[in-house]
Amino acid sequence: MKTICAMQPYLFPYLPYFQLAKEVETFWVLDDVQFIRRGWMNRNRILLNGNPHQVTFPLAKAPRDALVCDMRLADQFQEAMGRLERTVEHAYGSTIGYSRVKELLEPLKNPASDSFLDVTLHCLQACFEILGLSTKLRLSSELNLSTELRGQDRIVEICQSVNATRYVNPIGGQSLYDAEAFAEKGIELFFLKGALAPYPQVGCSEFQPGLSILDVFAHLKPNEISLMMDSYELITKGNQPVCNEPRPPETCRVLS
Numbered sequence: 001m002k003t004i005c006a007m008q009p010y011l012f013p014y015l016p017y018f019q020l021a022k023e024v025e026t027f028w029v030l031d032d033v034q035f036i037r038r039g040w041m042n043r044n045r046i047l048l049n050g051n052p053h054q055v056t057f058p059l060a061k062a063p064r065d066a067l068v069c070d071m072r073l074a075d076q077f078q079e080a081m082g083r084l085e086r087t088v089e090h091a092y093g094s095t096i097g098y099s100r101v102k103e104l105l106e107p108l109k110n111p112a113s114d115s116f117l118d119v120t121l122h123c124l125q126a127c128f129e130i131l132g133l134s135t136k137l138r139l140s141s142e143l144n145l146s147t148e149l150r151g152q153d154r155i156v157e158i159c160q161s162v163n164a165t166r167y168v169n170p171i172g173g174q175s176l177y178d179a180e181a182f183a184e185k186g187i188e189l190f191f192l193k194g195a196l197a198p199y200p201q202v203g204c205s206e207f208q209p210g211l212s213i214l215d216v217f218a219h220l221k222p223n224e225i226s227l228m229m230d231s232y233e234l235i236t237k238g239n240q241p242v243c244n245e246p247r248p249p250e251t252c253r254v255l256s
Contacts, residue, residue, distance in 0.1 A: 005164040006030055006158050008068060009120040010041050011057050012104070012212045016194030018127065018169060018256070019232045023136045023168050023192055028158055031069040031117050032141040035062070042071075042116065044212040047112060048091045050204040052211060055084055057108075059116055069141060071116035081108045091217040094150075095202050100130065100217050127213055131229060152177050155184055159187045179236070195231040199224070 005020050006028040021027045035041065042057040058074035074080070085105055092098045104126055111119050121137060128135065143161045145154065155177070159167050165186060169177060171193040182189040198207035201219055208215075216225060 001166060002162070003168060004028055004159065004162060004164040005168045006155055007170075008033065008036065008041055009117060009124065009146075010044075011120050012044055012127070013040070014044075014210050015196065015213055015216055015228060016192065016232065018131055018133065018213060019194050019229060020168060020170060020192050021128065021133055022131075022229055023232075023234065024135060025201060026136045026138055026164075028138050028140050028162075029117075029121065031139045032067055032145070032147075033154075035066050035068050037064070041068070041120075043204070044214075045108050045210070046088065046091055046212055047201055047204060047208055047215050048087065050201075050208075051086070052208050053091070055087070056080075057116075057214075058117075060114075069115075069117050069139075073111065073114045073116060073119065077111070077114075078109060081105070085109065088214070092202070092214075095218040096221065097218045101214050104130075104214070104217070116225050130217065131225065141232065142255045156182060156185055160185055166190065170194075171235070190234050190236060193233050193235055195230060195233070197231050199228070219244055 003024045004026045007017070007020070008030045010017060011124045034208075042059055043054060045052045045054050047053065058077055058080050060074045062070040062071055088101060089098075092101055096102075104123065107126075108119065108123065113119060125137060128137070130231060140158060144156060145157055145161070149157050155167065155169075158164075159182070166188045167182060168190045169192070171191045175189055177189060196209040198209070199216075199219055201208060201215070216228065220228065229249045
């Protein structure tokens with residue numbers, strides 16, 4: 001049984017992105033698909049003065065149909081990262097995990113490449129290491145798939161190309177995929193529903209969910225982060241919880 005997922009690359013995405021990585025053997029990064037403008041690949045939110053605050057990693061202008069692998073950092077990227085560093089210090093300077101967050105951002109002040117993809121992969125790998133994930137990051141462009149393949153057809157083809165028998169997608173994609181279409185190719189389809197359990201946030205009286213993984217790293221100890229990583233459920237198209245292997249019903253992956 002071989003389990004994979006396929007997602008666009010994001011800079012410091014929220015916790016369920018990494019829960020998805022924990023559930024699979026190989027995480028296929030979709031680098032040969034169109035970059036989503038005004039999306040979240042190069043944007044995120046941190047907690048500033050008790051409120052969600054959007055941060056942007058500026059990219060150079062590119063054609064509307066540019067692929068993820070074609071995107072480059074903007075000329076003012078380093079300047080923007082200097083401002084971000086100061087914002088993050090103001091936001092998380094008093095937290096137990098600030099040094100960890102600062103260390104993650106340090107390479108962005110002088111990136112070794114102007115490739116958005118290279119920088120994002122470096123940051124994702126650094127987060128994987130902190131979270132203790134051994135999941136392999138691979139690029140979908142390695143598979144040389146037809147450029148005509150879109151949506152579900154592309155995902156099914158990725159699965160077949162690498163002999164995957166299980167595919168896991170974030171819960172938000174339930175309406176996009178047909179379990180029968182996967183089953184016809186011998187692939188089981190599952191959806192991961194992350195549980196964003198509240199945790200203490202500095203200067204915040206009401207928990208703000210769905211922020212960047214940087215917020216988790218800032219506020220929680222390693223053992224607490226480990227517990228958070230296990231707080232998700234794997235479901236089928238019909239919203240039924242799934243056990244990954246034979247075990248008592250009460251220990252099925254429904255750990256919210």
